[in-house]
Amino acid sequence: DGGITQSPKYLFRKEGQNVTLSCEQNLNHDAMYWYRQDPGQGLRLIYYSQIVNDFQKGDIAEGYSVSREKKESFPLTVTSAQKNPTAFYLCASTPPDRDYEQYFGPGTRLTVT
Amino acid sequence: QKEVEQNSGPLSVPEGAIASLNCTYSDRGSQSFFWYRQYSGKSPELIMSIYSNGDKEDGRFTAQLSKASQYVSLLIRDSQPSDSATYLCAVNPSRAGNNRKLIWGLGTSLAVNP
Numbered sequence: 001d002g003g004i005t006q007s008p009k010y011l012f013r014k015e016g017q018n019v020t021l022s023c024e025q026n027l028n029h030d031a032m033y034w035y036r037q038d039p040g041q042g043l044r045l046i047y048y049s050q051i052v053n054d055f056q057k058g059d060i061a062e063g064y065s066v067s068r069e070k071k072e073s074f075p076l077t078v079t080s081a082q083k084n085p086t087a088f089y090l091c092a093s094t095p096p097d098r099d100y101e102q103y104f105g106p107g108t109r110l111t112v113t
Numbered sequence: 114q115k116e117v118e119q120n121s122g123p124l125s126v127p128e129g130a131i132a133s134l135n136c137t138y139s140d141r142g143s144q145s146f147f148w149y150r151q152y153s154g155k156s157p158e159l160i161m162s163i164y165s166n167g168d169k170e171d172g173r174f175t176a177q178l179s180k181a182s183q184y185v186s187l188l189i190r191d192s193q194p195s196d197s198a199t200y201l202c203a204v205n206p207s208r209a210g211n212n213r214k215l216i217w218g219l220g221t222s223l224a225v226n227p
Contacts, residue, residue, distance in 0.1 A: 031213050042219040043157075043201070050213070058214075090156055100145045100205040100213050104156040 003027065004105035006091050011110045013085075021076045021108045023091030031094040032074040033102060034058075034066065036087040043090065049074055078110065085112045116140065117204050119218035127226050132189040134200050134221050139183065142207025146178055146185045149201040151220065157201055161187060192225040199223070 004025040013019045023032065034046040035058075045058030049068040063082025068074050074093075078085045088109050092102040118137045126132045134148075145164055149157035163169045163176040163185065175188040185204075189196055202218040 040219070043217045045214065048214065094213050100215060101147065101159060101162055102203075102213075102215060103159060107156045 004091060004093055004103060006089075006105040006108050008108060009106065011108055013110070013112050015112055016080045017112075018080055019078050019085075019110065019112075021078065021089055021091075021110070023074045023076065023105060024072055025093050025105075026072060027093060027095065027103075028071070029093035029103075030071070030096050032068070033092040033094075034064075034074070034076045035090045035092065036060070037090060037107075038087050046076065078112075085110060115218075116206070116216045117202055117218040119200075119202050119221045121219060122222035123224050124221055125224045125226060126192050128192060128194060130192050130225075132192045132196065132223055132225070134187040134189075134202075134223065136185045136187075136202030136204075136218055137183055138185070138202075138204045138216070140204070140206045140216075141180075141183060143180075143183075143204045144207065145205040146176070147203040147215070148174075148176060148185075148187045149203060150196075151199045151201060153198070189223075192223075194225050194227050197223055197225050 007022045031050050033048040035043045044060050046064050047066040049055035065077045090107045091105040116139050148161040150160050151157045161176040163178045169176045173190045177186045199220040199222050201220045203215040
């Protein structure tokens, strides 16, 4: 089965801890994206990557880091510097022949207390 | 002015009626327009994409685009309770170049009442 997977579905962490969210796709998509979604605020872009070993900051990159060592994988680390990390995190990817169409994984709901 | 605007709703329609969802955008050079459906607690799902002026139909869904009016809409015919969700409008701005970023509206909540 092809698709975008995110794990885990729910994640709980104590304040001050770094946490890494997984995003994997086996669709041969080049571009990958990380968003966070908060109630009433819509989707906000954290980081995106067009190709392996290259990524760019989105609109709210502070307190986050990413890597793109493989085409299939785009993990997001939420660092202790992120002031309000509790949110629904969504990973998306775009097929090479369908610029701008983004397909989402199931999401990870992170709660930091 | 927000770059992509949608009425937050909730929009309430009876089962079997036509639901009309609207989206306006500010970047006149935008070329690609998308509608996503998001059920509560789930991730967005792409349901329609439209690139040219006019109507595009897919099953019970019709997307309508007017670049002159900077307006894109989604019509859902024969609405079903299973259509109850938040509908997100997304637009690629003309300044995006090749980075494939989208600008997102906040979504319209639709409730279809049996």
